[in-house]
Amino acid sequence: MKLIILACIVGACSAAVLPGYIAPQYRYPYNYQDARARAALDRGASIVRSESEVNEQGFRYAFDTDNGIHADETGVEANGIQAAGSYSYTGDDGQVYSVTYTADANGFQPQGAHLPTPPPIPAAIARSLAENARDEAAGIFDDGSYNDARYPGVVLARNQYPTRYNPYRPYRRY
Numbered sequence: 001m002k003l004i005i006l007a008c009i010v011g012a013c014s015a016a017v018l019p020g021y022i023a024p025q026y027r028y029p030y031n032y033q034d035a036r037a038r039a040a041l042d043r044g045a046s047i048v049r050s051e052s053e054v055n056e057q058g059f060r061y062a063f064d065t066d067n068g069i070h071a072d073e074t075g076v077e078a079n080g081i082q083a084a085g086s087y088s089y090t091g092d093d094g095q096v097y098s099v100t101y102t103a104d105a106n107g108f109q110p111q112g113a114h115l116p117t118p119p120p121i122p123a124a125i126a127r128s129l130a131e132n133a134r135d136e137a138a139g140i141f142d143d144g145s146y147n148d149a150r151y152p153g154v155v156l157a158r159n160q161y162p163t164r165y166n167p168y169r170p171y172r173r174y
Helices: 002-017 039-043 123-137 152-159
Strands: 047-054 059-065 070-077 081-090 096-104 107-111
Antiparallel strands (some): 059 070, 096 107
């Protein structure tokens, strides 16, 4: 009995000393800013120019920093906020990245030479979309629901089986 109690005490003490698991990216020595090549330059950046204006018609701001970051935006309130602007910065590889954008009811729409573009639409899908547009223009709408009148052969094939589907006996016995 004494041996069991002693084992429980030793087990509890040793379990209390063990630290919890911390994922490698969250351990102390790692810091994202220290891993970047331009971290020291970006950390000490100061604002060189700053302009801001807000009035009844909308807003406008622009700023520049001494490490090459530039941003500007103008916007108005019409059906929500409609804004357009741009920003640019120097990446870790030394290349200047520039983005122009609009943000309105259609969402945020960035444009830049370094941003990925979607692949072209395959020819078969483009033909299908064109056919759907022609059908809708002619008044033919296919909402995806089944219609017996459109598929008479299926109705005839289904009617040759007199019994209805029974959920308790899903398999047909022949």
